[in-house]
Amino acid sequence: MTSTIPVRGAPPGATAPPGRSRAGRRPNRTSLRMLGLNAVAVAIGLAVWAGLARAGVEGLPGPLAVADRGWDLIESGTLLEDTAASLRRVFIGFLLGSLLAVPVGFLMGWYVTARGLIEPYVQFFRTIPPLAIIPLAIVLLGIGETPKIFVITLAAFLSSVISTFQGVVSVDKTLINAARVLGAGDGVTFRRVVVPASSPFILVGMRIGLGSAWATLVAAELIAAQQGVGYRMQQAQLYYDLPTIFVGLITIGVLGLIMDRILLLVERRLTRWQERR
Amino acid sequence: MTTKISFQQTSCAFLVNGADFLAVDRVDLDIADREVVTVVGPSGCGKSTLLNMAAGLVNPTGGQVYVDGVPVREPGPERGVIFQQYALFPWLTVRSNVEFGLTLQRGVSRAERRRRAQHFIDLVGLTDFADALPKTLSGGMRQRCAIARAYAVNPSILLMDEPFGALDALTRVQMQDQLLRAWSAEQRTIMFITHDVDEAVYLANRVVVMAARPGRIKEIIPVELPYPRTEAHRLSPEFTEIRNRVWHAVYHQALEEDRAT
Numbered sequence: 001m002t003s004t005i006p007v008r009g010a011p012p013g014a015t016a017p018p019g020r021s022r023a024g025r026r027p028n029r030t031s032l033r034m035l036g037l038n039a040v041a042v043a044i045g046l047a048v049w050a051g052l053a054r055a056g057v058e059g060l061p062g063p064l065a066v067a068d069r070g071w072d073l074i075e076s077g078t079l080l081e082d083t084a085a086s087l088r089r090v091f092i093g094f095l096l097g098s099l100l101a102v103p104v105g106f107l108m109g110w111y112v113t114a115r116g117l118i119e120p121y122v123q124f125f126r127t128i129p130p131l132a133i134i135p136l137a138i139v140l141l142g143i144g145e146t147p148k149i150f151v152i153t154l155a156a157f158l159s160s161v162i163s164t165f166q167g168v169v170s171v172d173k174t175l176i177n178a179a180r181v182l183g184a185g186d187g188v189t190f191r192r193v194v195v196p197a198s199s200p201f202i203l204v205g206m207r208i209g210l211g212s213a214w215a216t217l218v219a220a221e222l223i224a225a226q227q228g229v230g231y232r233m234q235q236a237q238l239y240y241d242l243p244t245i246f247v248g249l250i251t252i253g254v255l256g257l258i259m260d261r262i263l264l265l266v267e268r269r270l271t272r273w274q275e276r277r
Numbered sequence: 278m279t280t281k282i283s284f285q286q287t288s289c290a291f292l293v294n295g296a297d298f299l300a301v302d303r304v305d306l307d308i309a310d311r312e313v314v315t316v317v318g319p320s321g322c323g324k325s326t327l328l329n330m331a332a333g334l335v336n337p338t339g340g341q342v343y344v345d346g347v348p349v350r351e352p353g354p355e356r357g358v359i360f361q362q363y364a365l366f367p368w369l370t371v372r373s374n375v376e377f378g379l380t381l382q383r384g385v386s387r388a389e390r391r392r393r394a395q396h397f398i399d400l401v402g403l404t405d406f407a408d409a410l411p412k413t414l415s416g417g418m419r420q421r422c423a424i425a426r427a428y429a430v431n432p433s434i435l436l437m438d439e440p441f442g443a444l445d446a447l448t449r450v451q452m453q454d455q456l457l458r459a460w461s462a463e464q465r466t467i468m469f470i471t472h473d474v475d476e477a478v479y480l481a482n483r484v485v486v487m488a489a490r491p492g493r494i495k496e497i498i499p500v501e502l503p504y505p506r507t508e509a510h511r512l513s514p515e516f517t518e519i520r521n522r523v524w525h526a527v528y529h530q531a532l533e534e535d536r537a538t
Binding site: 172174175177178179180181182183184188192193196197199272273274275 | 332333334351352353354356357358360362364365366367368369377378381382410411412426427430
């Protein structure tokens with residue numbers, strides 16, 4: 001062995017594993033196969049549905065009848081108006097809930113006093129289903145848009161506040177120390193270490209929050225709504241109009257899925273630095 | 278020689294399971310300017326606590342730590358710390374990690390920041406990885422990035438807490454040589470914690486052997502080998518002799534502790 005060992009440059013095997021990072025971005029053979037299987041599953045589901053309808057299950061409309069009704073509702077503009085009304089509520093509620101949850105979660109994680117003061121309320125309200133708040137919301141807030149948005153906001157807030165709080169609490173202490181020894185004060189440490197380090201938790205919380213907001217929607221639209229997918233389903237129920245109920249269910253499912261995927265993409269993009277196991 | 282770091286009757290107690298645990302018990306230690314001092318000892322002997330007190334991350338419960346004659350109250354950029362777990366910011370590239378400390382200093386322009394970061398990135402051999410995220414780096418490269426980050430703010434003291442502990446034997450030897458090269462070029466004061474006796478002797482001007490329960494200094498062993506050190510020193514009889522002395526001090530004390538329990 002020589003007395004000096006070259007250290008400059010990368011030791012063998014130290015480079016990034018080729019392909020692994022790329023595989024996440026571009027669809028490869030495995031993900032194409034997955035997509036194919038997903039499509040097959042949907043086709044089978046539709047076939048079973050059609051079969052059940054044809055076999056004469058009491059009152060069950062087939063996929064074609066539902067598609068027909070869906071087309072009618074699109075043509076008359078009802079579906080679009082309902083969807084717009086519902087999405088508006090979900091978005092406003094989700095946005096308010098998340099915007100509120102992030103600072104409150106940070107407060108709880110960063111200051112022990114804030115945590116002691118806020119946590120009992122969060123834990124308590126978390127055990128109450130948003131549906132159960134509705135009677136109270138009607139009495140206090142009337143029957144306009146406010147109580148609906150309030151209930152959705154509450155649902156989104158409660159789901160993401162816990163996650164944000166967890167994120168702040170679980171920030172690696174060594175990272176905070178590393179920032180401090182480089183000369184960072186409390187403010188800088190918070191902004192440049194705690195916030196990015198807890199962002200994966202926050203984004204997961206937002207996804208859960210969006211799910212809860214969407215799930216609370218139908219319940220919120222029970223409150224004397226004039227429009228909305230949930231309202232349309234309520235109306236259809238009165239007239240025993242099963243196809244419209246199905247159109248509503250499918251619309252809620254598809255929109256929820258699309259929103260979740262969009263947030264998932266955002267999450268992937270923002271937390272690309274994470275080591276995934 | 279002037280004293281750079283001075284521990285004076287420094288103690289630190291923690292509350293463990295409701296009882297006071299004395300991690301460091303009245304330690305007196307002076308580290309001279311531009312000296313390399315390594316600290317060895319069994320786990321739980323308080324060597325990391327000692328270093329953290331010098332860093333200002335842990336406050337002494339008795340006595341005081343002085344740096345340049347001033348009592349340490351909090352961390353400061355003149356005392357660079359290199360952690361065993363690298364502690365790189367995973368959301369920042371190598372370059373942004375190295376620039377982190379510089380962005381907190383007033384009067385350092387963007388261009389100057391770039392230039393200084395690049396200098397240290399080159400120095401630790403990460404030129405081709407400047408824009409890579411930490412997750413794509415090997416353990417040795419991460420530690421080199423952490424060293425570049427600490428160097429970039431130009432600290433007069435480097436406090437290193439088992440920095441090479443997680444590396445394989447060959448990488449560790451490379452890192453030791455690189456550390457000594459950088460030290461002889463820039464002449465900083467280094468306090469280096471390790472549990473590797475060979476490493477302690479190879480790097481140090483003096484080796485501090487600590488004992489546990491309570492954490493205290495057992496023996497200070499001078500290493501009278503000239504710098505720059507090379508592989509030849511590592512194989513010399515003098516090295517072996519000092520190494521055995523250090524090993525003996527650490528080992529004996531471990532035996533005594535076994536007998537005590």
